[in-house]
Amino acid sequence: MKNKNVSNRRIVSVGQILVWVVIFAAAVFFFNNPGSKPAVLDYSDFKQKVSVGEVSNLTVAPGVISGLYKNEKGEFAKFKTVRMEDPKLVEELAAGKIKFKAEQDNSWIGNILFNLMWIVLLIGFWWFVFIRPQRSDGKSAMNFARSKAKMQDPSKQTVTFKDVAGCEEAKEELEDVIKFLKNPKKFQKLGGKLPKGVLLYGAPGTGKTLLAKAVAGEAGVAFFSASASEFVEMFVGVGAARVRDLFDQAKKNSPAIIFIDELDAVGRRRFAGIGGGHDEREQTLNQLLIELDGFESKQGIILMASTNRPDVLDPALIRPGRFDRHISVPAPDLKGREEILAVHAKKVKLAPEVDLKMVAKGTPGFVGADLANVINEAAILAARADKEAVSTADLDEAVERVIAGPQKKSRIISQKEQHIIAAHECGHTIVARLTNHSDPVHKVTIIPRGQALGYTLQLPLEDKFLTSKSEILDKICILLAGRAAEQIVFGEITSGASDDLNKATAYARKMVVELGMSDKIGPIALPNGDDSEVFLGRDLSRHKTYSEELARNIDAEIVDLMKSSYERAQEIILTNRAAFDVLVKTLLEKEVVEANEIDAILGLKPAAQETPAPKGADSAPKPAQEAAQEQQPKAPKAERPEAKQAELF
Structure with a gap:
């Protein structure tokens, strides 16, 4: 209505x-309209018309005379002329029997x-x-400078911390903000001040926006939500005006929370482009800095913002006094994933045999959005099959759909290509199962999913936060095992290993250049620049900080790592060639081989320990190799964790 x-x-x-x-x-x-305008006659022409009787219906006013006159066509038309001092005019009009009337001057x-x-x-x-x-309704042509932020009614905010799971540390940090909004005097009597800004950062889908909504629901205050891209328009100064208007609205409804999603749209570093121009985005950022910590800073207002890239934000924006708290929202651990699944499964009817803890174990690296998608996909699959409840099989299929995409049952693949795909995937499987530092193999299949013609699914037994040198070497070896298997079985290689080569090369370069895991290059970290510098201006001004000789040594070390890992993969497959052939035959027959059947075929033989590994790639970890572990980055990147990815053909 x-x-x-x-x-x-x-x-x-x-x-x-x-x-x-x-x-x-x-x-x-x-x-x-030209037709309604009277003709203008000279006074001499008017007198001549009077003398011959070619005027009528005259109106004599103090400054003008108007009426009808006979024009060149012999028709009477309107005219006017300026009246001059002429005492004999009335006598001449009377003599010519011309009708006229006098009129006062009302022209003004x-x-x-x-x-x-x-x-x-x-x-x-x-x-x-x-x-x-x-x-x-506020929608006028003059409102383009007003903020587009939407104000949420405190009484209608139903999202609370009960609806948020998997990030207990972040919730604890935000509880102080809620307590301050509810009872500011408790903190002010000890000299405490309300935090001006709270920055939530983490990978996409970890629940940053949901946390902001939960804070507003718990505090029961006015909540203004906006996207950072809504501030910038084609008109100069509009973004800064919208920032001012947003804070003015929040001040009128204080205490209030302002939430800006994707802050990096306006909060990127200033003077990052060529010439350091002062564009509209920077004007918006400057106004935001003033509102947060200017001479007229607003009281009772908390600015919450979220971003996937805190490393690209302007230092003046994220310093204390503006964004006082930086809260990381990481990917959930095993317990967190189970809690998130339970939250999203409240509205879904699950079968009695469903164990959400087992589903959580099979989804390492999944964020909250992925887990919500798993529950939703499982419910859709169960409804499509006319089931009464969501079963474990539906959840397993949903997990695989999120990882690799839906099955491509209609895709027709020739027997020759199926044999190549099976050999490729069995190469991954054999090497992954027989190396000591790799994640356990869950299954291998040649059923196409998404863009993959087949894949080997590995799932870790526990969440990992550090990676050893031996684990990375095993990853490279597993990635190259698909091409090694093609070379051994068919004597020829295909284009199916292109993605494996890209990943393996990236791992090798990271070991040498960033993690200091090369014996030849040594424990040093060199600037890579692939994703650390994202601005064109800095790309142009960057200078190489190492010599050409060191660059050649780096390239040679990367090539050696790739070659030694490839040879190691070939050696493992050749040593277990009989079991490999049986696994290929079984995979061609069944299309899917589970972990227990893989172990039965291999006889649980730890072949990787019996196989002599190349120098620098020992399968058994040494104490020095265990100490060289990958450090956690300071800020999470906007990419899906590696633990979640399957090896795709």
């Missing part, structure tokens, strides 16, 4: 505007009314087009 009333108001407004436009156009046409009144009419028309047009819509 509300939408219908709004539509009716808009129709009425448009109709009124059209009426005023028609009136305005008619007035302009009437006063500018007509001029005033004429000018007032235009003013009234312009004021009326302005009021109906600009002022009236602004008073009714």
Whole structure:
């Protein structure tokens, strides 16, 4: 009903505007129509017409004489002429028997009314087009500088911390903000001040926006939400004006929370481009800095913002005094994943045999959005099969759909290519199962999913936060095992290993350049620049900090790592060739081989320990190798954790 009333108001407004436009156009046409204008005669011509009797119906006013005259066509038409001092004019008119009348000078009144009419028309047009819509629903042409942030009614905010799981540390940090908003005097009596800004950062889908909504729901205060991209427009100064308007609205409704999503859209480092121009985005950022910590800082207002890239934000924006708290929202651990699944499964009917803890174990690296998608996909699959409840099989299929995409059952693949795909995937499987530092193999399949023609699924037994050198070497070896298997079985390689080669090369380069895991290069970290510098201006000004000789040594070390890992993969497959052939045959027959059947075929033989590994790639970890572990980054990148990815063909 509300939408219908709004539509009716808009129709009425448009109709009124059209009426005023028609009136305005008619007035302009009437006063500018050449046919309605009288001809202007010289006074001498007028006297000549009087003498021959070619004028009639004269109106004699103090300054002008008007009436009808006979024109060149012999027709009577309107005319006017300026009156001059002529005492004999009345006598001549009487002698010629010409009708005339006298009139007082009222021309100044007509001029005033004429000018007032235009003013009234312009004021009326302005009021109906600009002022009236602004008073009714705020959608006028002059409102482009107003903030587009949406204010949430505190009484209608139903999201609380009960709806958020998997990030207990972040919730604890935010509880102080809630307590301060509810009882500021408790902190102020000890000299504490309300935090001005809270920055939530983490990978996409970890629940940053949901946390902000939960804070507003718990505190019960006004909540303004906006996207950072809504501030910047094509008009100069609009972004800064919208920031001012947003904080003014929050001040009127204080205490209040302002939430800006994707802060990096306006908060990127200033003077990062060529020439360091002061563009519209930087004006918006400057206004945001002033509002957060200027001379007229607002009281009772907390700015919450979220970003996937805290490393690209301007240092002046994220310093203490503006964003006082930086809260990391990481990917959930095993317990957190189980809690998130339980939250999303409340509205879904699950079968009695479903164990969410087992589902959580099979989804390492999944974030909250992925887990919500798993529950939703499982419910859709169960409904498609006309089931009464969601089963474990539906959840397993949903997990695989999130990892690798839906099955491509209609894709027709020739027997020769199926054999190549099976050999490729069995190469991954054999090496992954027989190396000591790799994640356990869950299954191998040649059923196409998404863009993959087949894949080997590995799932870790526990969450990992550090990676050893031996584990990375095993990853590289597993990635190259698919191509090694193709070379051994068919004597020829295909394009199916392109993605494996890209990943393996990236691992090798990271070991040498960033993690200091190369014996030849040594424990040093060199600037890579692939994702640390994201601005064109800095890309142009960056200078290489190491010599050409060191660059050649780095390239040679990366090549050696790739070659030694490839040879190691070939050696493992050749040593276990009989079991490899059986696994390929079984995979071609069944299309999917589970972990227990893989172990049965291999006889649980730890072949990797019996196989002599190349120098620098020992399968058994040494104490020095265990100490060289990958450090955690300071800020999470916007990418899916590696533990979640399967080896795809």
